[in-house]
Amino acid sequence: MGKYDETYKRIREAVYSVRLIDTHEHLVQEKERLASKPDLFETILQHYLSSDLVSSGLSMKDLEELRNPNLPLTERWEIFKPFWENVQNTGYAWALKIAFRDLYGIDELTDETYMTLAKAMEERNKPGLYEWVLREKAGIERIILDTSTDTPVEEVDRRFFSPVIRFRDFVIVRSRVELEALEARCGRKIHSLNDLVDSLKAEFRRVYPHVVGVKIGLAYMRTLKFDKVSFREAEEVFNNIYKQEMFDRITIGKTRRTVPAGLSLNECKPLQDFMVHKVIQFASEMDLPIQIHTGLQEGNENIITNSNPTLLVNLFREYKEVKFDIFHGSYPYIGELAALAKNFPNVYVDMCWLHIISPYKAREALSEWLDTVPSNKIFGFGGDYRFIEGVYGHSVIARENIAKVLADKVAEGILTDEQAMKIAEKLLRKNAEELFLKKRV
Incomplete structure (x- = not known):
């Protein structure tokens, strides 16, 4: 082992020993995650990877189908597979592949492993x-x-x-x-x-x-x-909200309402x-x-x-x-x-x-x-x-x-x-x- 390799090993061990303070997440609470069975694509395509898939050519219609847990997973995999091939080089895909490997024992997401991954996510979806x-x-x-x-x-x-x-x-x-x-x-x-x-x-x-x-x-x-x-400039805008004489028809809950239009x-x-x-x-x-x-x-x-x-x-x-x-x-x-x-x-x-x-x-x-x-x-x-x-x-x-x-x-x-x-x-x-x-x- 060379001098640099020894240095890197020491530094890496020190880095991995640190208990992290993570400065930013959007996670739901655990009880919300556990409230329903996790769907593979509905979960991993909430953001990031979904954007790369669209960038690579996936249509928004197909993205919505991929996110729909009521459609058979086998059908959605066939939509997903060619675009997954296009984006595996990106950081978004890399992060998920690391998670699939280390958390669920899936080295590569393929025809043979996607169902195994989906089942592993379901089995782990429990308190703790x-x-x-x-x-x-x-x-x-x-x-x-x-x-x-x-x-x-x-x-x-x-x-x-x-x-x-x-x-x-x-x-x-x-x-x-x-x-x-x-x-x-x-x-x-x-x-x-x-x-x-x-x-x-x-x-x-x-x-x-x-x-x-x-x-x-x-x-x-x-x-x-x-x-x-x-204050005067901002107040003029605020007052204009109340001065609107145009109207919209909108639905709030199950009720249709006629309301003043917004700015x-x-x-x-x-x-x-x-x-x-x-x-x-x-x-x-x-x-x-x-x-x-x-x-x-x-x-x-x-x-x-x-x-x-x-x-x-x-x-x-x-x-x-x-x-x-x-x-x-x-x-x-x-x-x-x-x-x-x-x-x-x-x-x-x-x-x-x-x-x-x-x-x-x-x-x-x-x-x-x-x-x-x-x-x-x-x-x-x-x-x-x-x-x-x-x-x-x-x-x-x-x-x-x-x-x-x-x-x-x-x-x-x-x-x-x-x-x-x-x-x-x-x-x-x-x-x-x-x-x-x-x-x-």
Whole structure:
């Protein structure tokens, strides 16, 4: 064994010994996973791999059929098989193949093994599943959970999760129907912009004991440029919601209703910008960090330039006391994020999702960030999955990537073994622990 191999082995062992703090997941609670029999394709095609399949040519009609558990698995496999062949080279597929192998003993997904995999997933779907996959297999001690699912923050399973919360419905509100829904949720009337702001503040106070941060994921819908807007400009948009004289016919539950039409997202941008600043201000008052989606949007056919992290500079400059956790390494804007995190003390780099977007680029990015950004400002892993198999596979890729990059730094004489091992613990545990969990879990 050569000198580099020995170094890599030591670093890799140190990396695998760290109990992870996972900075970002979308998992449902275990009781929800166990409530019904897991379907192979409905589970693994919730996101990511599904996007690669569509990119390779799968139609949306066929994707919906693949996700339909009422159709025979044999028929769906025949739809899936040729497109699976097209995407096996991607990071999304790699993460799943690792999970199939290590969790269910399936080395390759083929005509002979897909039914065995489906049955193995069904057999494992019993109490203790999350403990086995997340704790025993992935070595995850705690997960920062994005509660964009239907689980209220008060009901999150604290054995595994510490939640962050979105206030999207306060920011993106653009119709009377949406305002009525907010009124019902908040238990108060909202007839003015002041009412909306007061309701947002009350919601912050209500959830504060239960959360460790705030999430902003608006890059899927619009640009991340949140301008400094006056109260008057935002109020004019809010009042226009009530001034609408056009109507829509919509179904709410089983009831058809005639309701005032809403404004467009573009028309509401001043109100959105104003409310995002309010979200940040209230987070600042409560000393809550803010996670922001930047870079690649999951799915197909979005506008990548809307999510360039440099669009957030005005927020970093104005809210110097707020810690901003910038997601996904801002891929493909990796160099831009390096410059931001190097220059702004309140900007942190988060590698959640990045290791499976491109395992190679994640290694290259981490190497660059370790050359440019203080090591206490980099979060090394967040699975960003809706199902636990993906979390496990991603965690393996992340550990391997981090071990390789740190071993290279040692081989180049940039770091000592001891320094590399300390950085590994920072990336995978201590940095996230310090930002999110030091005060409460």
